[in-house]
Amino acid sequence: MTISQRLRLSSLLNVALVALFILISFSLLIRFQEIRKTTINVEQGVEQQMRDLVQTLHEGTEKPSEMAEIHERISTMLQGSLLARDQEMSIERQFTIIVSILVFLITVVASGTYSMSASISEALNRLEESTKFIVEGNYDHVLPVHQADEFGRFSHAFNQMTERVKEAKHLLEQRVRERTAELEEAYRQVWEKSDSAKKFQKAVEASTEGIVICDEDRNILYVNRAWEQQTGYRASEVFGKRTSLLKSQKTKSDVMEALERAINERREFHSRDIVNRRKDGSEYNAELTIYPARSEEEKGFIVGIQKDITSWKIADRMKSDFVSLASHQLRTPLTEIRWWLASLIQKSSMDPKTRTTIENAHRAAVGMAETIRAMLMITNLEAGEVHSDATKVSVNDVLTDTVLMLSGIRERRGVHLTVECPSDLSLETDERLLKEILSCLLSNAYKYTPQNGSIVLSGKRAGGNVTITVADTGYGIPVSEQSRIAEKFFRGSNVQSLKEAGTGLGLYLVYALSRIIGGSVSFVSTENAGTSFTLTLPA
Amino acid sequence: MSIQKKVILIAEDDEALGDMMRQVLARHGVDVTIVRNGKEAIAAIDRKQPNLLLLDILMPEVDGYGVLRHIREKKYVIPTVIVSNLSSANDQETCREFGCKAFIVKSDIDDSALWPAIEKYIR
Numbered sequence: 054m055t056i057s058q059r060l061r062l063s064s065l066l067n068v069a070l071v072a073l074f075i076l077i078s079f080s081l082l083i084r085f086q087e088i089r090k091t092t093i094n095v096e097q098g099v100e101q102q103m104r105d106l107v108q109t110l111h112e113g114t115e116k117p118s119e120m121a122e123i124h125e126r127i128s129t130m131l132q133g134s135l136l137a138r139d140q141e142m143s144i145e146r147q148f149t150i151i152v153s154i155l156v157f158l159i160t161v162v163a164s165g166t167y168s169m170s171a172s173i174s175e176a177l178n179r180l181e182e183s184t185k186f187i188v189e190g191n192y193d194h195v196l197p198v199h200q201a202d203e204f205g206r207f208s209h210a211f212n213q214m215t216e217r218v219k220e221a222k223h224l225l226e227q228r229v230r231e232r233t234a235e236l237e238e239a240y241r242q243v244w245e246k247s248d249s250a251k252k253f254q255k256a257v258e259a260s261t262e263g264i265v266i267c268d269e270d271r272n273i274l275y276v277n278r279a280w281e282q283q284t285g286y287r288a289s290e291v292f293g294k295r296t297s298l299l300k301s302q303k304t305k306s307d308v309m310e311a312l313e314r315a316i317n318e319r320r321e322f323h324s325r326d327i328v329n330r331r332k333d334g335s336e337y338n339a340e341l342t343i344y345p346a347r348s349e350e351e352k353g354f355i356v357g358i359q360k361d362i363t364s365w366k367i368a369d370r371m372k373s374d375f376v377s378l379a380s381h382q383l384r385t386p387l388t389e390i391r392w393w394l395a396s397l398i399q400k401s402s403m404d405p406k407t408r409t410t411i412e413n414a415h416r417a418a419v420g421m422a423e424t425i426r427a428m429l430m431i432t433n434l435e436a437g438e439v440h441s442d443a444t445k446v447s448v449n450d451v452l453t454d455t456v457l458m459l460s461g462i463r464e465r466r467g468v469h470l471t472v473e474c475p476s477d478l479s480l481e482t483d484e485r486l487l488k489e490i491l492s493c494l495l496s497n498a499y500k501y502t503p504q505n506g507s508i509v510l511s512g513k514r515a516g517g518n519v520t521i522t523v524a525d526t527g528y529g530i531p532v533s534e535q536s537r538i539a540e541k542f543f544r545g546s547n548v549q550s551l552k553e554a555g556t557g558l559g560l561y562l563v564y565a566l567s568r569i570i571g572g573s574v575s576f577v578s579t580e581n582a583g584t585s586f587t588l589t590l591p592a
Numbered sequence: 593m594s595i596q597k598k599v600i601l602i603a604e605d606d607e608a609l610g611d612m613m614r615q616v617l618a619r620h621g622v623d624v625t626i627v628r629n630g631k632e633a634i635a636a637i638d639r640k641q642p643n644l645l646l647l648d649i650l651m652p653e654v655d656g657y658g659v660l661r662h663i664r665e666k667k668y669v670i671p672t673v674i675v676s677n678l679s680s681a682n683d684q685e686t687c688r689e690f691g692c693k694a695f696i697v698k699s700d701i702d703d704s705a706l707w708p709a710i711e712k713y714i715r
Contacts, residue, residue: 373680373682376680377678377679377680377683380677380679381650381676381677381678384677384697384698384699385606385609385677385698385699387699388609388677388698388699389606389608389609389612391699391702392609392612392702392703393612395702395703395704396612396615396703399704419702422699422700423700425699426679426697426699426700429679429680433680433681438681439681440681442685454694454709457705457708457709458700458701458705458709459705460702460704460705460708461701461702461704461705464704485684485695
């Protein structure tokens, strides 16, 4: 039986029982009252008869027939009264029994109703919990079905609903993905099919960099507004003309050659060293980028992008001039100090205290000169102005020159130097930068090798490379600091207290310059045993 | 020709420095002449071409580049070593284009290192 049937039945039962209770009580009450009335009548009749009898007795009537009649009437009435009392008693009993049965039945039905409502609320709680799961998006939650009633059916329906929601969600997500993809495709098609060319043209027109497009023969097909402003030419004046109309004689020949080569070989090209001429004859520095492009048709085209960097070049030149002049002005008096002190040291007649003072002063002057040199080099390096200019270089000559340049410090330090290099060893490299690297390495070796130590400077061929090694028996670099040696301002903690002035820039320069000339640096160092730096260069 | 007969011309506007250079080089037995600017240098060269020219760049009247241009115009063949305190890549490049043998930065050497650095260029 279903819950609603049970509920309906229990409430019907309740109503029926209560109605029955009232009906029975009412009918019993009526009967009871009727009997009561009868009893009262009988009693009143008996009383009357008694009174009549007493009267008759007083009047002295002694007729036996009358007496028998009175006796007959009294006993009839007494019997009637007794009967009425009996009936009254039985009705009271019946009433008690019926009321007890009814109360019992009502109690049974009420307790049944209570237990039913408890089970309903339990089922409702389960349902509420399940609903929470679904709300949280856990569509895999299944409501247990173990009743055949409405809850069982409801649970089943609920589970079905969950399953549907899950399917619907999945379907919706899939649809959204499909629609998004369709939309993207539509956008792409709009961009491709509609007037994408116009959009690109707008972008090119709005560019603040001058843009020119030419055919393969360098006839101008298009120029943008920025190009017109940069050159002073109107677009209509230059269509079909060649780009060489901008050419000045100021662009260096090697840059021009590289440009021609790149165009002929259909390669990209970039330079900041172009000098172009405007329509009015004035010149400007240009940063030029060229992209050769092959179109789908037979003929290709060339895109040129130029930026007017005249003011930048002027500022840069001013900066370079200033740095150059300032360092010159610092170096001139410094040279005199250094040279005077050096020549004083060579004089023998001097007390030891004065000699030490002069030696210290000389060392300070040398340190200052090295700092200026390193600072200038680093300024140029970081401005990207140091370029490798390779020529055929004799390694032996470079080693000899480096040793000669540093002969002052060599004499002072009293270190034994050996140079080992085959006289025919040569390579293609930038001589000036190579000397710079080696003088940094050799200068370090002198500074950080104690008196009576030795240095070996050697060059040799190793496979397709040339290696140059500077090995000393000096203080070495502590193992824990070896990973930091290429850092700017790095100085080994074990040499910081030495009298030799170090800038902490030498090894930084060695690594940076080696990269520029296409070389690599490696080293082996043991504290208090020595250091060996090896520069490896492609021959 | 022995070293004693070699003539080194020094073009250096700093008097003290010029004198020191002369002293250092004279110790090696060469004949040293000092001029104080580019104009004097050109006059000296026109009189007699030295076996080596030690040329400063920044000088009054005519600078080192003026002297180098003059040498090129006159097609003189004079081994030239720049001894200057200028050292920019531009200056070094320009001097290389003029065919200078070496570029010595004065403050980077001691006076004693001067002779070993130039000796091999004396013609």
